[in-house]
Amino acid sequence: MKKLLLLSFSLPSIPKLQSLCHLQQYKWLSYSSQFPKEIKWNSKTNVIITHPTLVAMESCSSMYQLRQIQARMTLTGLITHTFPLSRLLAFCALANAGDLRYAHRLFCRILEPNTFMWNTIIRGYNKARIPAMAFSFFLDMFRRGVPFDPRTFVFTVKACEHFSMAPQGESVHSLARKTGFDSELLVRNGLVHFYAVRGWLNHARGVFDEMPVKDVVTWTTMIDGYAACNCSDVAMELFGLMLEGDVEPNEVTLIAVLSACSHKGDLGMGKMIHEILEKKNVRWGLSLHNALLDMYVKCGCLVDAREVFDRMESRDVFSWTSMVNGYAKCGDLESARRFFEQTPQKNVVCWSAMIAGYSQNDKPKDSLKLFHEMLGEGFVPGEHTLVSVLSACGQLSCFSLGHWIHRYFVDQIRIPVSVTLENAIIDMYAKCGSIDAAAEVFSAMSERNLVSWNSIIAGYAANGRAKQAIEVFDEMRCLGFKPDDITFVSLLTACSHGGLVSQGKEYFDTMERKYGIKPKKEHYACMIDLLGRTGFLEEAYKLIKNMPMLPCEASWGALLSACRKHHNVELATLSASNLLSSDPEDSGVYVLLANIWANERKWGDVRRVRSLMRDKGVKKIPGHSLIEIDGEFKEFLVADESHPQSEEIYRVLDDILLLSKLEDSGCDCDL
Structure with a gap:
C-alpha cells in the first residue's frame, strides 16, 4: 500500500466532515488525559508480532514515544505496510495517552484506509464522546463504498446512542438489514443495546425476539x-x-x-x-x-x-453510603451516623443520605447542623440534599435559611431545578407561613406534577386561605390532573379552617363516588375536625362511631378539642378516655381534660385528673419555643433560666409586655 507520512503536518481541509458537524464537535485538542480506561488500544490480535519496532509499538505509553517509533517506521519503510500503520493509528485514537487530533491527521493522510482503520477512527471519536464526528466518518465510509464489517455497525450504533433523536440509529439498523449484517450476533446485540439505552423497549424486544441465537x-x-x-x-x-x-x-x-x-x-x-x-x-x-x-x-x-x-474485601464510598442510607431509612440514626463517620472518603451522596435520614426522622435540627458542616467541608449540595434540607427548614419554620437556599443555590449558582426541588421550595415557604412566596414559585413553574398541586393546596389550607385552596383545586381539575387521597386531605383541611361545612361534606361524599378514592382515617379525622369546629359535635361523634375502621388518635383528638371550644363535657370525657386507652402517657390529653373541667368549675374532677397523672407518673411536657440566630437554633422552655443571657432576655420581655399593655390602654406615654 502506498503511503505518504510526514513527522509534522497541518490539518487538511475536510469540507465533507465540516458540513456534517457543528464547530463545537471539533473540540479534540486535549482529549489525551480524559479518555476512559475501559478501552484498550492494543487489544489482542491473531498476528504474531516479532519485528522490534512493532514490539516497541505495543508497549508505547506516550505520544513522545509514539513519534519516535513513527520516525523509525518512516526511515525503515515499515510505515508503508498496512498492519504497522493501523497500529500507529490505533494508539493515537484509542490509547489513554493518545491524541485524537493526531489520529485524525494521520487518517486523512492515508490514501486507501481499510475497514479496520475506518472502524478505529469511528471508535476513537466514540471514546472521546464526539458522536457526531464518529457518525460523519461512517457516512463518508458509506459514500466511498468502503466495505463494512460487523464492528463498523456496532461502533456506529454506539455513537447514535448519544444523539437526542433516534433517526440516525434507525437508519444504521435499516442499512444493516439491507446489507445482511443484521444476521450477525455482534450487530444484533449492538442494536438491542441501542434501543434499550434509549428506553425503546418494544424495539429492543423486537430485535431480541427475532434472534435465533x-x-x-x-x-x-x-x-x-x-x-x-x-x-x-x-x-x-x-x-x-x-x-x-x-x-x-x-x-x-x-x-x-x-x-x-x-x-x-x-x-x-x-x-x-x-x-x-x-x-x-x-x-x-x-x-x-x-x-x-x-x-x-x-x-x-x-x-x-x-x-x-x-x-x-474492598469497599468504596457506595458501599458505606448504602449502609448509611439503610440505617437512616429504618430510623436507626445512631448506627447510620456511626457508618457515616467511619466512611473513609465521603462524597455528596454520602452527606445527603445522612442529612435526609435526620430530616425524614423528625430530627430537623440535626439535619441542618450537618448541612452546615457539609458546606464547611467545601461540598456543593445537589438536588437531593437541598430537598431534604428544605424539608427540615419547613419542619422548623426556618424561613431565613430556606429563603437563602432558594436565592443562592437556585437563583445564583443555578443548580438545575427539577419539579421535585421546586415542590420542596413551595412546601418550605408554605410551612414557614410565606404562602405568597410559595404561590409565586408555583406560578413560575414550567412543569407541574400532582405533588406540585397538592403542595400549594396544602399550603393555602395550612395558612387559612380556604378560598384559594378550592380555586387551585378547581384549576387543577380543569387542566386534567386527577386528585389523589393527599389532595383531599388538604382540601378537607382547608374547608375545616374556613368553616366550609357544606363544601367539605360534598368533597367527602364525592371522593369515592367520583374519583374512586376510599376515605382513609386521615379524611375522617378532617371531617370530624370540620364538624367539631363548627359546633356539630353530635354529628362528629356519629361519624366516629360509623367509621369503617377503628378511629385514629387524630379523630378523637379533633373531637376533644371541639368539646373544649363548645363546652361539651360528656363527649370530652368520652374522647379523652379513648385517647388515653391508646396512649396513657399523653400528658396533653390530661391537661386538656383538666382545663375543660376547670372551665366548668368542677374542681373535684380537676383534682381527680391531676391525681391520675401523678399515679401514672405522667408529667406535663413544658412549653417551649425555638428561634434561629445566626444559623444556630436556640430553644427556650417555660420559666427557663439556663440561658447565660436569661436576665437580659426576661428584662426585654417585661418591657415588651409593659409596652403592649400601654398600647391596649391607649396611653401615649414615652418610655
Missing part, C-alpha cells in the same frame, strides 16, 4: 434495559427464561437482576440470586458486591446487608 450479552442487555426502565417484573421473567435456556449469567447479568429486585423490593428473588452466587463460580467484583448490598438495603433486610458488608 442469543448469548449472555444479548440476555444481559435486554434484562438491564428492563431494569433501568423500572420494568422489574419483565426483567426477572426474562432472567428466568435465560436460566431455562442454559445460558450462564455473568457478573453484569446478576447486577442487572439485583437492580430489578431492588426496584421491586423482591427480597425472595434477591436471595435466590445470592444463592446462585454462592453456589456457582461467579467472579465477585466490587460492583456485584455493591449491587447485592444495595438490594438488601432497599428490601429493608439490614441484617443480611451488614453480613455482606462485613464480608467485602
